[in-house]
Amino acid sequence: MEDNGLQIEILKKSYTEVNFIVRGISPRLMNSLRRAMMAEVPVMAIDDVYIIENTSVMYDEVLAHRLGLIPLKTDLDRYVLPEECGCGTETGCSRCSAVLVLDAEGKGNGITTVYSGDLKPHEANPEIKPVSDKIPIVKLAPGQRVRLEAYARLGKATKHAKWSPVVRCTYKYYPVISVMDSKCTGCGSCIDVCHKNVFTLKGGKAYVSDPLKCDLCNECVDKCAQNALNVDFDKNSLIFFLETTGSIPAWRVLSEACKILRMKGETFLRQLSELGVV
Structure with a gap:
């Protein structure tokens, strides 16, 4: 080209x-x-975790942090950034938030490894799910259990690296x-x-x-x-x-970045024009 x-x-x-x-x-x-x-370029990542039950050896804060670093499939055409949504609710709405549920229990006589594939999307947002189902989250001994709700939102890596779409x-x-x-x-x-x-x-x-x-x-x-x-x-x-986490296609990351640069350039020129510089 x-x-x-x-x-x-x-x-x-x-x-x-x-x-x-x-x-x-x-x-x-x-x-x-x-x-x-x-x-x-924004992508989805888990931002809030509500622990219902956690009898594993992993602290709630560490568990929530690990969940936040799991790359999630992202639909940029359906969801908006929380600051651009007018819902004003703590957990967000269907335009700015997606829900995932984890309910795992240690069974048998050995150790049960809980993977990202056990983190299930809510029926209202089936498209928002982990990119890979093979990411280890926590290990459970027999009888130990983890139950939680996780809320994912669009975000940018300028705020936290978990929202970076690239590796x-x-x-x-x-x-x-x-x-x-x-x-x-x-x-x-x-x-x-x-x-x-x-x-x-x-x-x-x-x-x-x-x-x-x-x-x-x-x-x-x-x-x-x-x-x-x-x-x-x-x-x-x-x-x-360019290699992505798999949250969105690589070509989409590239095109969105081009749009962002163009928008910044247009904004800069407009403000210069308003100041009478150009």
């Missing part, structure tokens, strides 16, 4: 991951987008690697030292087989006795890596 000098090439796209190359952009702008994805959100410069055939003897030292497997031998010479894996450490350059390698980067081309 290309627009006014900006070029984007998708390397990988799935529900939880988007990797792409973007050319014609400054790292400063890309970092603004990265920070918006990390901290300003990996980073970029690096686009590597530019060249091999001078006139100097290369095919000794293979660059292959031995490269932990990213960027090089192979081809025709008795070092060959750059996968430049995108390069992390610009320059180990290959330092180990090349013939000075046949040059590793540089394109300062206007970046490789971006």
Whole structure:
């Protein structure tokens, strides 16, 4: 995709991951987008827990904290942020809050592990549930029991990290690697030292087989006795890596972050206009 000098090439796209190359952009702008994805795109997380019964060895506060860190499936089109909802109730309403219930008891003669899959959504909000059902919450001995109600709300990671939709959100410069055939003897030292497997031998010479894996450490350059390698980067081309918790699709995180940046820019221009600056 290309627009006014900006070029984007998708390397990988799935529900939880988007990797792409973007050319014609400054790292400063890309970092603004990265920070918006990390901290300003809202997702659901458990915010209030009402403990009905807890006879486990885990304190109520620790149990509530662990529940808050479980990633939840999020519907951004149905729910709004609590501050944007006019219900004014402590536990929220169907527009700003979702309810999940946990009722687990230790059975048999051994230890029972309670997983996130045991945290069931209320029938009023079946779509709000843990991303994974294999996250351990607490272990119960025979006869021990945990009963609780948990209230999830939309939030942003600017308030707490549990509301961050991403687990990996980073970029690096686009590597530019060249091999001078006139100097290369095919000794293979660059292959031995490269932990990213960027090089192979081809025709008795070092060959750059996968430049995108390069992390610009320059180990290959330092180990090349013939000075046949040059590793540089394109300062206007970046490789971006985005991986989400699974709460919302990776492409949705990216698009929402773009909307947030655009809205901030429009607000800034409007206020400058009101002040007579522009």
